[in-house]
Amino acid sequence: MDCLLVIFGGTGDLAHRKLYPAVYNLFLSEQLSQHFAVVSVGRRDKTDEEFRQDAVEAIKKFSRPNSGTDEDLNAVVSRFYYYKLDISDSYGYVGLKEYLSRLDDRYGTQGNRLYYLAVAPEHFKTIVQHLKSAGMVLNDGLSWQRLIIEKPFGSDLSSAIALNNVITSVFSERHVYRIDHYLGKEMLQNIMAIRFANALFEPLWNNKYIDHVQIISSETVGVENRGPYYEKAGALRDMIQNHMLQLLMLTAMEPPAQLDTESIRDEKVKVLKSLSEMTPAKVRRDVVRGQYGGGYIDGKPVVGYREESRVSPFSNTETFVAMKVEIENFRWGGVPFYLLTGKRLPEKFTEIVIQFISLPEVLYFKELKGLKPNTLLIRIQPREGVELYFNAKKPGVKNEIIQVGMDFCQNCAVDAVSPDAYERLLLDAMKGDSALFTRWDEVEYAWRFVDNIAKVWAEEEPDFPNYPAGTWGPPAAKELIERDGRKWRMMG
Incomplete structure (x- = not known):
């Protein structure tokens, strides 16, 4: 070092x-x-x-x-x-x-x-x-x-390829460290440990036991002083192309052969390769974009995106994306993954929701209606930890079942302050450990996925703004998941 x-x-x-x-x-x-x-x-x-x-x-x-x-x-x-x-x-x-x-x-x-x-x-x-x-x-x-x-590693696949060609003409791939600070977050690194170090979870981590997965990254802030950058990027390129797909890869990847850099990266890339193609019809059906208008955050009025500093008053840049994606392999076939990210939403948090299937309508599920399915909640930020929700009898003479939670909070103790992501990433780069950095083929396949969405959007005029600041995005995002008989966790 x-x-x-x-x-x-x-x-x-x-x-x-x-x-x-x-x-x-x-x-x-x-x-x-x-x-x-x-x-x-x-x-x-x-x-x-x-x-x-x-x-x-x-x-x-x-x-x-x-x-x-x-x-x-x-x-x-x-x-x-x-x-x-x-x-x-x-x-x-x-x-x-x-x-x-x-x-x-x-x-x-x-x-x-x-x-x-x-x-x-x-x-x-x-x-x-x-x-x-x-x-x-x-x-x-x-x-x-x-x-x-x-980041950003280009603005689309062609620009990313051009950028990569320049960089790798001087530095070989093993000497290039593409930093995505999300990968340095403590709980993100913990996802693999939760999955692969516990007999409780890995045998259930498949379409036989999991109903669906939600990956949510919500921000209360607006564009702040990043108007010129955000006008070119939008939520699709700023969040989905890197952060959200990284969360998806770590959640859905197969167990690596070893815990070495290349084995982990290989399994992550396989997830991107297995994503169902975003055809124009699928984009129109399964992807929702939004842009915030004026509203209230924590009771204080805030302006809409088009009124932000150095943003076009006619901007069609999205500040919100929700989508349903599917991974076409034996582990995940038939399990929908719902991704949601946006600015000027009611709360700031990033979390992964693993909802297990409901039991058949027998015994308690038959006698006591409204029982909730088991849920594993992985909290990335600002509260870091894991919560497991399951059903148990409520104390008392009545035969009443309630959902209870087992909660591990990693950063709740007074002296428990997780290292900032950049600390871990800088240290790893000095050591020559690139496991938490993005390999080129990850970037390439992520852009292939995102470009298909961007091309469809470029041909259509959105009706913006379509959600007030301080709400959970446009109504279409709620409809996206509810038409499948499911609900976003934060919306109850």
């Missing part, structure tokens, strides 16, 4: 909110090598001391609760450096190479580099090609150089 972490876009929002606090908490947990330093690359005029003060303020503001002291904070930021660079200036990379070599000598990092592109995707090509031209990507067995890139 001896290396220099070189952050392009190091003066930006991502670095301040996530990366610098993550480095600090890794330092506190003694996960960082003594042979380690951070170099922030940006266009602004800053001294090392000015940059370090910025980093201190960011860490104090955005870091998760910890037991760190001012001495700890000063110790870690003393290893933070700033280098001014115009990323389009090829000669500037010659100076950067010399600067990093001096830091290599100072910290004994042996030429190992973790390049983090915390910049817009349109700058990826420029940076990686200049890194190559300046001789800063060797991977010669004596040192390693790895690349971390943030």
Whole structure:
């Protein structure tokens, strides 16, 4: 793990909110090598001391609760450096190479580099090609150089392929780390443990016992200050193409042959390959899109999407997507997966609902109407944990059955603060463990699935806005699941 972490876009929002606090908490947990330093690359005029003060303020503001002291904070930021660079200036990379070599000598990092592109995707090509031209990507067995890139990985399949071709012309696939911060979340990593480490669940994890699955990611916030980005992406590309499909893959994948990186990734990709094709007829029947109008969040009025900053007043960008998908294999044939994500919804949470089939209409199910089926609830955020709901007799003289829950909450205890996703992902990238990063074929098949939906939508004019802020999306989303005789869990 001896290396220099070189952050392009190091003066930006991502670095301040996530990366610098993550480095600090890794330092506190003694996960960082003594042979380690951070170099922030940006266009602004800053001294090392000015940059370090910025980093201190960011860490104090955005870091998760910890037991760190001012001495700890000063110790870690003393290893933070700033280098001014115009990323389009090829000669500037010659100076950067010399600067990093001096830091290599100072910290004994042996030429190992973790390049983090915390910049817009349109700058990826420029940076990686200049890194190559300046001789800063060797991977010669004596040192390693790895690349971390943030989503979005293109805006459709063709742009993703073009982007990937550029990146892999400089860095081999095993040195590319496509980061999806959802994969670093503690409970997301726990899905495999819940399934494959418990005889209680894995034998039931199939179409013989599971009625349907709901995957829900709800946000109360609007587009905030991301208008220009969101206008191009929308909920389909921003959430479904990566986060929601990642949750789907981990929930539905087959047991890997081993718990190594490639075995896990292979099984995830098989899920995407098995998704039923989104034909135009299926898109119109099984996919719902929405855009929020004005409404109320927590009792306070909020504007509609079209009134948000730097958003077109005539925008047809979706802020909500609900869909029904099917996985065409022996394990899941006939089991619908319902996905829902949106902005300006009543609550903020991400969860996976595994609803088991109801028992036949005999005994209690015959005598006592309205019994609920068993349900496993995996909570990803903000509350992390697992809840198992089952039926039991209510105490008393009456023969009454009620649903009760067994609840494991991972982050409810006062001292139980889960690491931020970026802590785990940064550490894994330093170690060379890419299990929690997205392989190229995952990106490719995810875009193939999403592009079919986007093409149908591009040919039709939506009736937006079609749900008020503070509600659970357009009425069609409720109808989508209720026509199958089911209900969204949060809607009762």
